[in-house]
Amino acid sequence: MGEASEGSKAGMDFWIIGMALFVVSSLLGGLNYITTILNMRTKGMSMTRLPLTIWAILFTAILGVLSFPVLLSGLILLMFDRHAGTSFYLSDIFIGQKALPNEGGSPILFQHLFWFLGHPEVYIIILPAMGLVSEVMSVNSRKPIFGYMAMVGSLFAIAILSFLVWAHHMFVTGLNPFLGSVFVLLTLLIAVPSAIKVFNWLTTLWRGNIRFTPAMLFAIGFVSMFISGGLTGVFLGNSTLDIHLHDTMFIVAHFHIVMAVSAFLGMFCGVYHWFPKMFGRYLNNTMAYIHFWVTFAGAYLIFWPMHYEGLAGMPRRYMDYSGWVSFNQFGDLNRFISTVSMVVFAAQLMFVFNFFYSIFKGRKVVTQNPWGSNTLEWSTPIRPGHGNWPGEIPEVHRWAYDYGREGREFIPQTEPIGMAEGKH
Numbered sequence: 001m002g003e004a005s006e007g008s009k010a011g012m013d014f015w016i017i018g019m020a021l022f023v024v025s026s027l028l029g030g031l032n033y034i035t036t037i038l039n040m041r042t043k044g045m046s047m048t049r050l051p052l053t054i055w056a057i058l059f060t061a062i063l064g065v066l067s068f069p070v071l072l073s074g075l076i077l078l079m080f081d082r083h084a085g086t087s088f089y090l091s092d093i094f095i096g097q098k099a100l101p102n103e104g105g106s107p108i109l110f111q112h113l114f115w116f117l118g119h120p121e122v123y124i125i126i127l128p129a130m131g132l133v134s135e136v137m138s139v140n141s142r143k144p145i146f147g148y149m150a151m152v153g154s155l156f157a158i159a160i161l162s163f164l165v166w167a168h169h170m171f172v173t174g175l176n177p178f179l180g181s182v183f184v185l186l187t188l189l190i191a192v193p194s195a196i197k198v199f200n201w202l203t204t205l206w207r208g209n210i211r212f213t214p215a216m217l218f219a220i221g222f223v224s225m226f227i228s229g230g231l232t233g234v235f236l237g238n239s240t241l242d243i244h245l246h247d248t249m250f251i252v253a254h255f256h257i258v259m260a261v262s263a264f265l266g267m268f269c270g271v272y273h274w275f276p277k278m279f280g281r282y283l284n285n286t287m288a289y290i291h292f293w294v295t296f297a298g299a300y301l302i303f304w305p306m307h308y309e310g311l312a313g314m315p316r317r318y319m320d321y322s323g324w325v326s327f328n329q330f331g332d333l334n335r336f337i338s339t340v341s342m343v344v345f346a347a348q349l350m351f352v353f354n355f356f357y358s359i360f361k362g363r364k365v366v367t368q369n370p371w372g373s374n375t376l377e378w379s380t381p382i383r384p385g386h387g388n389w390p391g392e393i394p395e396v397h398r399w400a401y402d403y404g405r406e407g408r409e410f411i412p413q414t415e416p417i418g419m420a421e422g423k424h
């Protein structure tokens, strides 16, 4: 291997600068969310009346504000190593045939700083989806969300634990096995709040008047994927298993199911649910259902076989496996995975088409609250203008989940308590 060219060296510096800008913008965005949620709530909107979407955004923003600066400091040290002659990450490592002198630094330090962001980042991606899914499930089950405070508490527990588990990505770096076992324990603890959330979603569905809108299907699909990805997380959180499965296709399957598929299903759930409020038109339902079933079934067809490949020892990050006699058996399976991926990708293109087509040509929304939802955004006009409400900002009198109560299908947050029974 020759020396890296000047161009590629500059490229790495630009990557560091780009990441630094990204971190700063994430911090500013996060602070904006936190201060808005804590200080700008409307009259009557106590913290315990917040919709779960907002709770999820709040914890996401707090995670971002606490974890991104660690990555930023890691990147600043990297810049110093590259241009200021420091040796935070340099030790007696070999680059090609050339041994560098022992500088006293540690390349593993960068991994620690990276994963101290990296694990909370998983939750930065998944928590907003959990919030959207909770909201959509309650609205379309026509039932109050089950265990509201447990939902908030488990978000909180996930947020705290997410900072204590980063080294489960580093079991094969030479980490002390005793220290590793501590990280195993803390990692497996995350299964508790995750399971609380899953059981609360299922109990919300239980005996509900379920409406299978596209948003609801994506919400249920999210829960399915989150269970599938969460269970393999329990495998990988155990260092004894992780040492075998590290850098195999099993990992690829696990994190794509959690971070990619689950997060995307949550995002689609949000888009299908709030699109009518955003644009005053509906998305096309036929395309929406095709989009859901192809994406949902396709994601399982793509990632389920990868677990098997990983258990059989197939490593990740290789472009071409044809020279590996022991993995030739997977040629057909890999071709199958690639074919399904292309079909799933085509379904995403159809979604993009549906999105832009429906903005201009979709069926028009005729009521301000088409899903019969309790939260404040549905009390705005069909096409909200600047400031959202034409007159006064509404006052909140109850939580967001009064569905099927007091003999009514739903009771908006703006309705005073006691009015429904005619007491006052």
Ligand SMILES: [Cu+2]
Residues within 6 Å of the ligand: 118, 119, 122, 165, 166, 168, 169
């Ligand atoms: Cu992790």
